[in-house]
Amino acid sequence: MDEKTISEKDKIMAQKCIECSLCKKARKEQRGFAFWLVKKIEELLCPYCKAYEKVYGRKAHETISKE
Numbered sequence: 001m002d003e004k005t006i007s008e009k010d011k012i013m014a015q016k017c018i019e020c021s022l023c024k025k026a027r028k029e030q031r032g033f034a035f036w037l038v039k040k041i042e043e044l045l046c047p048y049c050k051a052y053e054k055v056y057g058r059k060a061h062e063t064i065s066k067e
Contacts, residue, residue: 006054006055009051010051010054010055011051011055013047013048013050013051013052014048014051014052014054014055014056016048016051017046017048017049017051017052017060018052020048022034022037022038023038023048023049023052023060023061026038026039026060026061027060027061027062027063027064028063030061030063035061038060038061039059039061042059042060042061046060048060
């Protein structure tokens, strides 16, 4: 399977990251303990953060632009 293919499972897991209070706080505030923690664990431990990056093309701690 191509790594660029986004499955329904990836979308569901990315949604969990969107709903995660820790990740939500890190995206909103861009500083503090939540930001540091999400930035450090997202690639190493959290499958939801990995799915978020795959689906949305940005890290779980990066702010969502209001364009």
